[in-house]
Amino acid sequence: MGSFDLVNSNGNLFNPEEFRKQAYQVVDFIANYYTQIESYPVLSQVKPGDIRNQLPNTAPSQSEPLQAILKDITNVIIPGMTHWQSPNFFAFFPNNVSTAALLGEMLCTGFNCPGFSWQVSPAITELEMVVMDWLANMINLPKSFLFSGGSGTGGGIIQNTTSDAIIMTLHAARDRAIKKIGTENMLKLVVYGSDQTHSTFEKVSKAMGINPNNIRLIPTVMEKGRPFSMCPLKLRKEIENDVAKGLVPLYLCGSVGTTSTNAVDPLEQLADVATEYGMWFHVDAAYAGSACICPEFQHFFNGIERADSVSMNPHKWLLTGLGCCCLWVKRSDLIVKAMRVEPEYLKNEWSSTTESNPVVNFKDWQLGASRKFNSIRLWIVLRSHGVENLQNHIRSDVQMVADFEMFVKSDPRFEIVVPRLFALVCFRLINPNNNNSEDANELLNRKLLDFVNSSGKIYVSHTIVGGIYMLRFCVGTMFTEECHVIAAWKLIQEGATQLLKN
């Protein structure tokens, strides 16, 4: 190591005794952080630049002790954090975590193998296959999406985010289509979602070379029964229009639990349209998919057996920590065909997936080569909690939100904008003097949102759908209890009282 001064490691990059000592300190640090989390403002109160201004412009030339680094985390970093694990975090959707996930993350990095093909760490690939089948069974996906389902091509992979899941499936669909219509006709391909489909769909479509004029977002409306869901009739009309113009329908993205209001698209009827026009049908259940581990929510997946692929994010609501979007497909062979390149340096006895050699090499199922051992984290989460406890966690969040919904309904100054399906309530304050002016109501609710969020006591977010500005209240952190929901509601009521007085 020459003259390098490797403080903390006695000249070695890894010293087991130092590692133990420092890891215990970091574990203590994290445990203390969680113990104190309620004392921090939920939404960080800093201004742009505040954090950078407190940190040096260059890296230290000499090693610094862990104590000094942890001190800066306490004094500089934590004030600049918005505390997503706070029990008073009710914004967006949760990105929750758990003891099991934290331990799984340590093991994942502890082994630190890049798992791109089966041979470079067989357990990484095979554990992922087992865990993906476990989770598929938990949310009651049909056998055709399972490795063990008998089709030979069904299975799932842990991607980083929904964008990656859409990239993979859109790529497979496009590859199949181009073989039929020729590369020269690529700009004729059309993709379909609704105006409530997550924005990543549009972003990915553009990045994948879909003609920006051929991204159709079917307008949704506030209808009874299925508010803000994709209408199969409107979809069919749009497609007929496109086909008449000589365009080629390629890909349909349906949603179970849209981001704004948790709308659920009619999968069965969308599948009819997709089948008729030979489109790839993907279902995005990023948030609500986790609820489907409870039998009482599984009906929202009715029709899923006719989808080509489905994705959901345990990193949102299933206590897993970020970087865990699960994608299942029926025809992994189409994904592999579209993705596989095989340079000499990656070749081995098991590297080409063929019928006679059905070994899975996940590098052919994702954009990157290297991949984290994320399945070990999900595996530990599923084993440490067990299915029943995970179901209880979902049900308890749903119960707390149901109570919140009741509070809103019992205060005549407020209204529920769309009926609740999972652990999200979309509501707003109404001033009768506004005479139904959307602009005035929007301004009122913007002020209410600002009142509660600037207090630092809770964090709630908003959306606009169908021209209606509304507040979103979602429960899902590992610490939220009934008392936090009650206190949040009291604060919202207090804001309403102040605003309506003026």
Ligand SMILES: *Cc1c(COP(=O)(O)O)cnc(C)c1O
């Ligand atoms: C949150 C969300 C996404 C994107 O989430 P990632 O964490 O980036 O995977 C996609 N679709 C829906 C419906 C979502 O709610």
